[in-house]
Amino acid sequence: MAALPGPENVMDLKGTAILNMTRVILHSDLNNFYASVECLYNPEIRSHPVAVCGSQSTRHGIVLAKNNIAKQFGVKTGEAIWEARSKCPGLVVVRPNYMQYLRFSMLARKIYENYTNLIEAFGIDENWLDVTESTRLFGSGEKIADEIRRRIRYELGVTASVGVSFNKVFAKLGSDMKKPDATTVISPDNYKEKVWGLPASDMIYVGPSTRRKLAAVGINTIGDLACAPPGFLEKHLGQWGRTLWIFANGYDDSPVTRLDFQPCVKGVGNSLTTPRDLCTDEDVRILTYVLADSVAERLRRHHLKGRTVQICIRSSDLAFIERQGQLSHYTCTSSEIAEKALEIFANSWDWSKNIRMLGIRVTNVVAENECGQLSFFDDEKRLRREQLENSIDRIRSRFGHYSVQRAVLLKSGELNANPVEENVIHPVSFFR
Amino acid sequence: MAKVFVEVIAKFTKDGKKVPLIIKWEDGRSFDIDRITDIRRAASLKAGGQGIRYRCRINGRETYLWLEEDKWFVESKT
Numbered sequence: 001m002a003a004l005p006g007p008e009n010v011m012d013l014k015g016t017a018i019l020n021m022t023r024v025i026l027h028s029d030l031n032n033f034y035a036s037v038e039c040l041y042n043p044e045i046r047s048h049p050v051a052v053c054g055s056q057s058t059r060h061g062i063v064l065a066k067n068n069i070a071k072q073f074g075v076k077t078g079e080a081i082w083e084a085r086s087k088c089p090g091l092v093v094v095r096p097n098y099m100q101y102l103r104f105s106m107l108a109r110k111i112y113e114n115y116t117n118l119i120e121a122f123g124i125d126e127n128w129l130d131v132t133e134s135t136r137l138f139g140s141g142e143k144i145a146d147e148i149r150r151r152i153r154y155e156l157g158v159t160a161s162v163g164v165s166f167n168k169v170f171a172k173l174g175s176d177m178k179k180p181d182a183t184t185v186i187s188p189d190n191y192k193e194k195v196w197g198l199p200a201s202d203m204i205y206v207g208p209s210t211r212r213k214l215a216a217v218g219i220n221t222i223g224d225l226a227c228a229p230p231g232f233l234e235k236h237l238g239q240w241g242r243t244l245w246i247f248a249n250g251y252d253d254s255p256v257t258r259l260d261f262q263p264c265v266k267g268v269g270n271s272l273t274t275p276r277d278l279c280t281d282e283d284v285r286i287l288t289y290v291l292a293d294s295v296a297e298r299l300r301r302h303h304l305k306g307r308t309v310q311i312c313i314r315s316s317d318l319a320f321i322e323r324q325g326q327l328s329h330y331t332c333t334s335s336e337i338a339e340k341a342l343e344i345f346a347n348s349w350d351w352s353k354n355i356r357m358l359g360i361r362v363t364n365v366v367a368e369n370e371c372g373q374l375s376f377f378d379d380e381k382r383l384r385r386e387q388l389e390n391s392i393d394r395i396r397s398r399f400g401h402y403s404v405q406r407a408v409l410l411k412s413g414e415l416n417a418n419p420v421e422e423n424v425i426h427p428v429s430f431f432r
Numbered sequence: 433m434a435k436v437f438v439e440v441i442a443k444f445t446k447d448g449k450k451v452p453l454i455i456k457w458e459d460g461r462s463f464d465i466d467r468i469t470d471i472r473r474a475a476s477l478k479a480g481g482q483g484i485r486y487r488c489r490i491n492g493r494e495t496y497l498w499l500e501e502d503k504w505f506v507e508s509k510t
Contacts, residue, residue: 041480157475
């Protein structure tokens with residue numbers, strides 16, 4: 001396998017200008033992550049097909065991850081447990097242990113930190129690493145990738161696939177090409193042979209809908225995408241068309257975010273799929289307060305206030321809508337967020353269907369100490385409300401989330417939850 | 433191989449290191465650790481676990497002892 005040219009080689013051959021252009025990016029993907037951790041901790045299930053699935057009783061009963069044996073039976077991530085069992089009768093189903101997965105994710109990250117500080121997480125089990133500068137210390141990108149894989153296997157007992165390339169998109173493609181526990185190099189010299197023959201849907205951000213649109217105009221492979229005129233793609237897919245053309249041609253120059261870089265928060269949100277369908281306004285009121293409490297607490301924790309309240313609703317037939325409204329001022333209190341969310345809900349839902357999932361998000365955020373328009377009438381009331389909720393935060397941090405609750409939440413124990421601690425939010429966006 | 437959690441008497445050094453001194457087996461027997469010959473992070477595929485692995489010499493025989501978060505375990509044949 002040919003190694004990517006190191007910076008020195010590139011400088012010798014083509015001069016300093018190229019040195020700055022050729023990056024060495026790794027994309028490390030922990031194989032079948034949840035299932036691998038479960039198989040490590042339960043040696044007796046390793047030789048069986050294993051799927052890590054959410055709880056059926058709380059209606060999260062889908063396959064979250066599966067091992068290679070289950071994969072051979074056609075078990076797919078995202079399908080219902082009964083579907084997986086019908087394909088694979090001997091399937092061993094285990095409950096997820098998120099704290100353990102987070103621990104492993106952090107340990108993997110600690111290994112990456114030995115090679116670079118430019119690490120960008122993409123979910124709990126994937127990371128991009130920019131090792132351009134580190135090649136001087138540790139050798140080529142391929143060598144670093146092999147060493148990282150060896151350490152992950154030895155130190156963590158799970159495996160990783162690593163893609164090595166000159167941009168993030170091809171590095172990610174590389175990590176998907178050979179699994180498990182393999183390194184794939186996609187260099188400026190071989191990317192046409194290695195990448196262009198792959199289906200367009202293998203590339204990041206080409207989902208089922210984009211794939212269909214591309215197929216309708218005769219574009220099936222990444223090579224087709226790369227060779228299509230960008231103007232033509234833009235006409236069919238809008239701005240995305242040009243972005244995908246850039247990706248397919250290896251022109252992606254998006255940086256790997258620095259380890260110590262905190263991206264600015266654009267919004268804070270929480271959603272919950274409830275153990276049973278919501279079928280009355282009272283159900284929605286209860287869940288709205290649960291979610292608003294969580295969103296407000298997280299806004300305060302990050303010293304932020306927001307002005308736009310969005311709600312999203314998934315009905316029992318899985319249809320999805322999103323609506324939003326503006327507040328007259330910036331806020332970080334749950335009562336104001338909840339009241340606005342309920343107002344938006346009342347204007348958007350006619351109860352022709354029950355609700356499976358409800359979410360609330362606050363966007364248009366500013367720092368809490370930013371100057372805002374004062375009001376003659378209700379500023380004092382608002383200030384007192386903020387002080388009250390700050391006090392509640394302190395009580396909860398000492399005595400637990402459920403030590404102080406709204407009376408309305410006592411009406412339904414099954415809808416009451418603590419999304420702040422029970423939901424872990426991972427960074428997921430490629431574009432930062 | 434089974435994963436057996438054990439009691440350990442350890443020394444906490446000034447620079448924050450943990451040095452296991454005695455392993456107390458589940459049947460009450462104690463084993464003095466004569467020497468630690470290697471310390472590194474490693475997985476135990478046989479017992480199913482992961483942590484800081486101490487290679488210990490006990491009565492002239494080598495054995496591995498893991499510190500997984502805040503618990504100690506060994507690989508046991510039984």
